[in-house]
Amino acid sequence: MVAMEAGFLGGLRGEAKETGGVSAIAAEMLTKGTKFRTAREISEAAENIAADLSGFSGRNSFGLRVRFMSKDFATGFRLFTESLRWPTFPGEExxxxxxxxxxxxxLQKDDMTQSVILLFLKTHYGDHPYARNPLGTEETIRAITREDVEGFYRRWADPRNLVIAVSGDIGVHEALSAVRKAFGDFPRQAGFVPIGPMPVPEGGGIRRGEEPREKEQAHFLIGYTGARITDPDRYALDVLGSALAGMGGRLFTNLRDKKSLAYSVTSFSSEQVDPGFFAFYMGTSVDKRDSAIEDTLREIEEVRANGVTAEEFERAKKWMIGSYEIGLQSNSAYAGKMLYNELYGVGYEETFREPERIEA
Structure with missing residues (x-):
């Protein structure tokens, strides 16, 4: 099995507010028609070799991933190359x-967890692109034109902005040779300017967002500015989030088991290219909302004042290392992790060092 991923820096950070969602559309249309094949022909060719070929996008990047059997490398790699280099973005597609x-x-509006996360991001990030929904809004999606989609792709699809990661049953020299041959003449865009750091709002006191719903559930998220992907502190925040979360964590024990305030509670760190966030999330009932928020804030203050125990600390590290190793059991997972580490400035080698970073 061979897995390949190609990513361009872009995503939300590369969009204009007026064309929100164009990154998602551009990425998902990479496989919907090329200079050489229609969407149906791409789909049939992929099915013939049992390949998975799809676009992806997010807050910081967009691109293409593929997985196929190593015996079908020539066909699978050709589909990957065509879709990445020569998409046509047909109007009907x-x-x-x-x-x-x-x-x-x-559907997203009906999902309370997704809704509260999006509300938090909008409230926390203000004018920064992270405040926006990666899928755009109904207004922007209805207004996006084919020229918008192609223009977004042309702006960021530059070899200076591209990383390709390969993992699986293929030799290093064979993979490098194939990539160099297929992408060595990938044209550079005139006037290309890479995306630089974007400041996020700082200070200004507590910001609160609320979105009333006629439901018996209440979801809230309390968050703080967190780490960049390149920050050394990112692993400390990940360990902290893991120490507090999970069925053995103090949030679950104190707020759910002992006080019955929540049916879902967790904490997590989300590192990004620009500063990310550290958050506490809870799903509860409307009548318990105020008490749940107060008790969550008490737990936060307790951690701020006294930290976590040695037992919590060691449990979190063991769980994180085990989860990381289990999560990298597939070639696709390895390719994805290497891609993001290299694309976001950490270096692909970090993929193999993460357990020791956590342990340290």
Missing amino acids: LEKKRQEILGRLK
């Missing part, structure tokens, strides 16, 4: 994708 994303936005 754009209309299909538009309707699909509008449907996903509707």
Whole structure:
């Protein structure tokens, strides 16, 4: 099995507010028609070799991933190359994708967990791109044109902005040779300027966002500015989040088991290219909301004042290392991790060092 991922810096950070969601559309349309094949022909060619070929996008990047059997490398790699280098973004496929994303936005509104996270990001990040929904809004998705999609792709699809990661049953020299041959003449865009750091709002006191719903549930998220992906403190925040969360964590024990305030509670760190966030999340009932918020704030103050115990600390590290190693059992997981580490400035080698970073 061989897994390959290609990523361009872009995503939300590369979008204009007026064309929100264009990154998601561009990425998902990479496999919907190329200079050489229609969407149907791409799908049939992938099915013939049992390959998984799909685009992806997020807050910091967009790109393409593929997985296929090593015996089908020539065909699988050709599909990957064509889709990444020569997409045509057909108008009829754009209309299909538009309707699909509008449907996903509707489902997203009904998901209380996703809704509260998006509300937090909007409240916390202000004018920064991270404040926006990666899928865009109904207004922007309806207004996006084929020219917007192609323009976004052309702006960021530059070899100086590209990382390709390969993992699986293929030799290093064979993989390098194939990539160099296929992408060695990938044209550079005139006037290309990479995305630099973007400041996030700082200070200004507590910011609160609220979105009333006619539901019996209440979801809230309390968050703070966190780490960049390149910050040395990122692992400390990950360990802290793990120490407090999980079925053995104090949040679950104190707020759910002992006080019955929550049916779901956790904490986590989300590192990004620009400063991310550290958050405490809870799902509770409307009548318990105020008490749940007060008790969560008490738990936060306790951690701020006294930290975590040695037992919590060691449990968290063991769980994180075990989860990391289990999560990298597939070639796809390895390729994805190497891609993001290299693309975001950490270096692909960090993929193999993460357990020792956590242990330290």
